Amino acid sequence: MITEKEKIPVLNISKIDRPFISLENILLEYMKRNITTSLKNVYSVWQAGHAANDSFKINLVILYSEDSILYTVGFWQLLKWALVQYMAVFILISHILKKIKIYLFRKQILSSIVINPIKQKL
Secondary structure: OOOHHHHOOOOOHHHOOOOOOOHHHHHHHHHHOOOOOOOOOOOOOOOOOOOOOOOOOOOOOOOOOOOOOOOOOOHHHHHHHHHHHHHHHHHHHHHHHHHHHHHHHHOOOOOOOOOOHHHHHO
């Protein structure tokens, strides 16, 4: 279950200015939150030699526990996916049967008689 505290982002997008977006402020805002995520490292701040106008890039891997979500599919969504699956199978089988039918009649494995409907009416 998501609480109201978890919905609030660590970075407040409405207050974006350069002094606010620093690693130290991000970590301080994160530690103020009372949620169960834990990072297994020591928080350290490095502030050497980057210009005030440059941005920084952080690559993180955060492991969090699995949560199960129960989703009930609606009738129309179920019907839509059933139609998609039916059409996929129908097109495939129709194509294969058409090739088999053409092979059987061209090689004269099955006997057939050609009836011209125009001559039949006269």
